[in-house]
Amino acid sequence: MTSYNPKDWFSFIFHFSKADTFRKLIPVMIIIGIYSAGIAYLEIEYWKLTEDSHVKNISVMHGMLGFVISLLLAYRTNTAYDRWWEGRKMWGSLVNSSRNFALKLSVILTEEKDKVFFRKMIPGYASILNKHLKDEETGKQLFDDVDLEIDHHKHRPNQIAKIIFQKIQDLYSTNKISGDQLITLNNELTSFTDICGACERIKNTPIPYSYSAFIKKFIFIYVLTLPFGYVFTLGYFVIPVVVFIFYVLASLELIAEEIEDPFGTDANDLPTQKIAENIKRHVEELI
Template sequence: MIAYNPKDWFTFVFRFHKADTLRKLAPLILGISAYCAIIAYLELEIFQLSQNNHLKNISMMNNLLSFVISMLLVFRTNTAYDRWWEGRKLWGSLVNNSRNLSIKLNAILGPTEDEEKKFFRRIIPMYAAVLSRHLQTEQTRLALDTAEHPEWEHLDKNKHMPNQIASLMYKRVTRLYEQGRIKGDQLIVINAELQAFTDVCGACERIKNTPIPFSYSVFLKKFIFFYVMTLPLSFVFSLGYIAIPVVAFIFYVLASLEMIAEEIEDPFGADENDLPTEKMSDNIKKHVSEIFAS
């Protein structure tokens, strides 16, 4: 995710970054400009249609379509941003759940450092790291540290990794309960925190695996394309060759809104505007280690 100062207008206007839509749309903008130049030359120089009132009425159609397309784009961008913001709230919940579980287990297990506390110090932040990779790739890749972890050798990387990590945590908590180190009322409290991990994972998967309906996305792209294709037919009469940069700019604005919506509707990808889940995973690891060290 790009960190920036929202009050720095000058930098926003004149700075081009990797995710800037102008870079990605440059070939299409040049193509639209060439198309508009051809239409302007044919209308003004070859066919001399500047006095044709029937073609001038196309501007009325463009005015009506401009209202419709603006409503569609507003709905599109709002829906995409809602998905991005929901993903951010879910990962905020994961951060809090990791802290709460660590605080409770650290208090219950006591101040003495033992194998159980070492296990939870490693496994709790491991869930966030695994979930981050799970949401970014089709197959989860578990990156372990250089230490030996024999309790994880039986994990199947071809299966749902977050579920396996959550199962390990719950099994260890159950064993502590059977050993008498965790009381019944404490188990109920810890169970709520453990359940929250899976709830966050399921909600994130719902966002990732349920994109905007295909028909809607395709229709909006076609609508933008054909709308821009008809603009030169009316703009040339009133603007002449100035219609070339005007149409190109309109296409840039409309297509950029669609591209921005496409990028943020999946907040768990690797784009610059996606959520920094790996950074949040590192922060969880840092905070959990601090809690268990106290």
């Protein structure tokens, strides 16, 4: 995840990071600019349309649809950010659960070999979950047109959770922990699986295709019709204006696409690897 100072305005304005949408949109912006120039030339030089032309009234449509497209993009961005923030809360819960689990075990356990086991396995769960969520197949498990040969016995987070629970059960069988302590530790371990399930829900349930496709088509048609009406008032200045409007609208959609899957490898995705490393350090301090 990109580290920055939110109070440093000038760094935002003049710095272009690899995640900046401007870099990604440059080819399309050039095409939109050429298209706008072509429309402006036809209307001004070739067709020589007058101010009385009905084509000028197309701008009325843009005025009416501008409010609609702003609402759609605002909802799209908020929905994507909600997914990003929920993913962050889930990993925050994993940090707390790991600390609580390690804290209780540090007091309950007396033998060093048992402590060494949990010192490795608790942060191991976070590390495996990070890799599991970055696996492309994890995000395709609910797609109808994708046939994955999923072996549920290879669900790595479940396997780690099973090994930990088996160890806890062995401690209870050998009277190293009491029944009450077994229940307490089981609750902490259950939270691991709950967090894994919540993260998988975010990973493999994208924004509905129809909604995402409609917004892209709406932006595309809206921008392509802009030059027709605004040539009469802006002349050839319509070229940079249309390109800038496309940049703003398309950037909002690209940002939403990037953050709706917070467990990927993009610059603005959650630093799950770093969080897993912090869990390892915290657990080693406690046990």
